[in-house]
Amino acid sequence: MRVVTVAAAQMGPIQKAEGRQQVVARMIALMDDASKADANFIVYPELTLTTFFPRYYMEDQAEVDTWFESEMPNAATAPLFDKAKEYGIAMTFGYAEQTLDGHYFNTSIHVDKTGNIVGKYRKVHLPGHSEFDPDRTFQHLEKRYFEPGNLGFPVYRTLDGIFGLCICNDRRWPEVYRSMGLQGVEMITLGYNTPSVNSQKGTEGPEKRMFHSDLVMQSGAYQNSTWVVGVAKAGIEDDHPMFGGSVIVNPDGEIVAKAKSEEDELLVHPCDLDDTVFGKQTIFDFARHRRVEHYTRITSQTGVQLPPND
Numbered sequence: 001m002r003v004v005t006v007a008a009a010q011m012g013p014i015q016k017a018e019g020r021q022q023v024v025a026r027m028i029a030l031m032d033d034a035s036k037a038d039a040n041f042i043v044y045p046e047l048t049l050t051t052f053f054p055r056y057y058m059e060d061q062a063e064v065d066t067w068f069e070s071e072m073p074n075a076a077t078a079p080l081f082d083k084a085k086e087y088g089i090a091m092t093f094g095y096a097e098q099t100l101d102g103h104y105f106n107t108s109i110h111v112d113k114t115g116n117i118v119g120k121y122r123k124v125h126l127p128g129h130s131e132f133d134p135d136r137t138f139q140h141l142e143k144r145y146f147e148p149g150n151l152g153f154p155v156y157r158t159l160d161g162i163f164g165l166c167i168c169n170d171r172r173w174p175e176v177y178r179s180m181g182l183q184g185v186e187m188i189t190l191g192y193n194t195p196s197v198n199s200q201k202g203t204e205g206p207e208k209r210m211f212h213s214d215l216v217m218q219s220g221a222y223q224n225s226t227w228v229v230g231v232a233k234a235g236i237e238d239d240h241p242m243f244g245g246s247v248i249v250n251p252d253g254e255i256v257a258k259a260k261s262e263e264d265e266l267l268v269h270p271c272d273l274d275d276t277v278f279g280k281q282t283i284f285d286f287a288r289h290r291r292v293e294h295y296t297r298i299t300s301q302t303g304v305q306l307p308p309n310d
């Protein structure tokens, strides 16, 4: 048995005026509870430190920069790193990263129990648009503020297992899970900020959107025989509702824990990494069953190419 006791730390809404110090205090309160529950790994959402700022259209780069972190840890997050070290708990969380050479990414990191950053991922699949779109009921400007990630889908060894990260919209893309599955991943953690309503289709509400969210994480887990931990930032931020429904999914694709609220809420579950072995050695033994000679279209073509008309 290789048990990692995971605490999925869903966060309720973070308002625009809420400072990072306040948010970090909430993260530490969740970590206190995780430690009391004997968790050794806590997973926080995408862009944990602030409101989901890509919903705001900004033209002034100085204003945009206020949402980004240019070093990690920094003054605001140092107390979180200190507390994690004190408890001996590992963590993942997301933040907006500005690099020293002036690049902007939607990033998540995995910090081990000694405070070392052992995993880093920059979001590859940026949803939304880059210019103000008057036809949407609200904006989703990730393509304006971030560049697509440049690190691929790395996995890393920690907590006696093989771990990987992805972020929000990435969870909808099977290539993400498979890229990590091909490196033997045993647990994927991800955070999300997902609006409860489709800005381009008002009839698509929270039930269907949560169904899609669960569907993709459960299939990604099953098809790669890996644990998946998906953690929401939820609730109403500045009149914009986002659904909760954080989940821990086992390597059979079953949900073993699910959040009930749209507030700060902790889900704790003992996840045995050895539960990934059976699927990896049988139906999803990639070395025996994959037929890569038939998959070339997946990496050589981006959009749809229709068959010719007769």
Ligand code: CDT
Pocket: 046, 127, 128, 140, 167, 168, 169, 170, 172, 192, 193, 194, 195
């Ligand atoms: N943050 C994020 O990636 N959210 C997207 C919503 C996209 S709607 C333009 C998601 O896939 O949940």
